[in-house]
Amino acid sequence: MVPPEPRRERSYAHMSPTGTTKIPDVARALQNEPLSQRRDDGWWRHAVVYQVYPRSFADGNGDGLGDLRGITEHLDHLNDGTPSSLGVDAIWLSPIYPSPDFDFGYDVADYLDVDPRFGTLADFTAFVSASHDRGLKVILDLVLNHTSHLHPWFEASRSSRDGPYADWYIWRDSPGRSLTGRRRRPNNWRSWFRGPAWTWDETRKQFYMHTFLPEQPDLNWRNPDVRAALMNVVRTWLERGVDGFRLDVFNVYFKDAMLRSNPLAIGRRGAWSWQRHVHDRDQPELADALLEMRALVDSYGGKMTVGELFDNSVVAAAAHVAPHHLIFDWLLLTTPWSASRFRAAIAAREVAFGPDRWPANVLSNHDQSRHATRFAKDGVSVAEGDARAKVAAAMLLTLRGAAFMYYGEELGMRDIVVANSQAFDPPARRASFLFPWWNRDQSRAPMSWRGGPGGGFTTGRPWLPVSPDVSDRNVARQSAEPDSVLSFYRRLIWLRRETPVLGEGGQEVIEVGDDDVLAYARRLGDSSALVLLNFASRSARVQVPPAASGRGWRIAASTHEHDAAAGALGPTLTLGPLEAIVALDA
Ligand code: NOJ
Numbered sequence: 252m253v254p255p256e257p258r259r260e261r262s263y264a265h266m267s268p269t270g271t272t273k274i275p276d277v278a279r280a281l282q283n284e285p286l287s288q289r290r291d292d293g294w295w296r297h298a299v300v301y302q303v304y305p306r307s308f309a310d311g312n313g314d315g316l317g318d319l320r321g322i323t324e325h326l327d328h329l330n331d332g333t334p335s336s337l338g339v340d341a342i343w344l345s346p347i348y349p350s351p352d353f354d355f356g357y358d359v360a361d362y363l364d365v366d367p368r369f370g371t372l373a374d375f376t377a378f379v380s381a382s383h384d385r386g387l388k389v390i391l392d393l394v395l396n397h398t399s400h401l402h403p404w405f406e407a408s409r410s411s412r413d414g415p416y417a418d419w420y421i422w423r424d425s426p427g428r429s430l431t432g433r434r435r436r437p438n439n440w441r442s443w444f445r446g447p448a449w450t451w452d453e454t455r456k457q458f459y460m461h462t463f464l465p466e467q468p469d470l471n472w473r474n475p476d477v478r479a480a481l482m483n484v485v486r487t488w489l490e491r492g493v494d495g496f497r498l499d500v501f502n503v504y505f506k507d508a509m510l511r512s513n514p515l516a517i518g519r520r521g522a523w524s525w526q527r528h529v530h531d532r533d534q535p536e537l538a539d540a541l542l543e544m545r546a547l548v549d550s551y552g553g554k555m556t557v558g559e560l561f562d563n564s565v566v567a568a569a570a571h572v573a574p575h576h577l578i579f580d581w582l583l584l585t586t587p588w589s590a591s592r593f594r595a596a597i598a599a600r601e602v603a604f605g606p607d608r609w610p611a612n613v614l615s616n617h618d619q620s621r622h623a624t625r626f627a628k629d630g631v632s633v634a635e636g637d638a639r640a641k642v643a644a645a646m647l648l649t650l651r652g653a654a655f656m657y658y659g660e661e662l663g664m665r666d667i668v669v670a671n672s673q674a675f676d677p678p679a680r681r682a683s684f685l686f687p688w689w690n691r692d693q694s695r696a697p698m699s700w701r702g703g704p705g706g707g708f709t710t711g712r713p714w715l716p717v718s719p720d721v722s723d724r725n726v727a728r729q730s731a732e733p734d735s736v737l738s739f740y741r742r743l744i745w746l747r748r749e750t751p752v753l754g755e756g757g758q759e760v761i762e763v764g765d766d767d768v769l770a771y772a773r774r775l776g777d778s779s780a781l782v783l784l785n786f787a788s789r790s791a792r793v794q795v796p797p798a799a800s801g802r803g804w805r806i807a808a809s810t811h812e813h814d815a816a817a818g819a820l821g822p823t824l825t826l827g828p829l830e831a832i833v834a835l836d837a
Pocket of ligand 1: 354357358394463499500559617618
């Protein structure tokens with residue numbers, strides 16, 4: 252989730268005055284080991300992870316909501332072991348736990364079970380083993396900053412000031428009444444989902460704190476019992492065979508011990524941006540808690556986590572990275588369609604991450620407008636939008652780092668339009684002039700499997716409308732079209748699987764003589780790759796740097812046709828409009 256105040260981070264370009272930076276090879280230890288023969292403890296580095304929003308992926312029982320059975324039935328799309336599937340390495344499931352859905356699963360009422368609408372624990376076990384049979388790892392979404400207000404821990408906590416759960420959440424007395432008789436709140440903290448971060452509870456006659464909705468009370472991570480209970484959650488799912496976790500807003504777990512008010516700031520995005528968030532997140536105690544969690548995860552071997560940083564700072568993101576523990580920073584996801592903007596973003600990330608920290612690359616997720624929509628604003632035609640989606644895919648899948656995809660992006664799926672007045676997304680229902688909010692339903696439309704009513708997603712009434720272009724843009728149709736966005740994703744992901752330099756290599760951004768062309772080289776031992784991405788809708792003449800091996804380049808994947816002889820690249824090359832080329836040393 253990307254909080255506002257991007258202005259501070261917009262100045263990232265200062266970190267790399269030239270806009271390019273040379274990064275040495277980071278994968279020395281793995282250099283001479285072919286991917287296929289490796290004991291794959293490094294899968295978290297070269298992985299392509301596919302995010303499934305369970306409500307929207309595939310409905311196995313016809314009730315209009317996606318479920319585990321539906322996901323299991325569609326695993327062949329993700330990886331059936333052949334290049335006619337996507338070939339991804341892992342699935343990240345957005346929350347599947349019982350939830351009253353005030354924030355669509357991100358308000359958990361029981362960490363150890365499966366919501367009956369998604370299936371049962373037995374369905375989960377079947378899903379994990381079917382995934383593992385296909386070589387797919389399973390990553391669960393852990394929402395450990397807050398629970399649902401209907402979680403039994405919170406119900407017990409609110410019921411008594413001195414019961415065993417009394418201190419499991421962040422409770423405070425009101426410091427008194429204002430002149431108008433209103434109960435004053437413990438401090439000035441705000442909820443990211445609008446309004447104050449404190450809600451009065453009539454039973455306990457105290458305020459409780461919530462970074463998000465009042466229906467999502469924040470847990471008290473300073474209480475050792477809470478920490479032990481949460482570590483038990485982590486352990487239980489590891490025992491059930493999962494391979495990793497995505498940690499929802501992990502840097503918010505701890506708040507200032509004295510609950511001091513945040514200093515005020517000038518911001519242009521509503522009340523949240525009118526303070527500096529120095530006391531309601533990023534506290535020093537976080538480091539120790541993360542170490543404990545990492546030690547637990549690492550004790551199982553071959554597992555990973557990816558943390559969702561609730562902040563825009565790429566420097567802060569990089570600071571939290573550790574082996575097997577990735578962090579989402581949001582620089583790529585907030586960069587508009589421009590080669591020079593991406594060049595600067597990539598350079599800034601490389602400076603922040605340095606050679607030893609491994610990035611997580613992402614262009615779309617369940618909180619943001621889909622990138623095929625973002626990159627095709629202002630009257631861009633459907634065909635051109637698809638061409639841009641392919642260039643973006645080439646970038647996502649060849650940049651240094653683990654690649655995270657969002658379901659449907661392999662089709663170039665666009666946002667649907669849902670007015671705030673029709674929204675399910677709770678903050679969208681609370682939107683106002685002072686609280687502008689992009690309705691997240693719009694990027695959560697049912698997966699487009701085939702044409703026709705329900706789009707192959709459901710035989711019932713889908714919980715959100717299927718995409719209006721479902722009959723043209725769907726898995727069945729694009730599977731049969733060699734030039735489709737889907738076919739391009741498949742080619743690239745399989746190329747990445749078979750080419751260690753794309754999964755593991757170091758990276759150097761290079762200038763090729765045209766500002767609209769983003770170019771970089773990857774290097775691993777004595778193999779290299781060259782990526783040329785023309786962001787412009789005109790052709791571009793570029794200089795091709797010599798391959799370090801001295802052997803020259805051959806095209807391994809391209810959005811455009813090349814005859815066999817042209818497979819070998821000369822010292823100059825004309826890229827077609829919106830052409831992406833991935834070349835390997837011959
Ligand atoms: C981040 C999640 O990505 C988002 O969907 C959710 O609303 C918030 N955390 C609150 O849990």
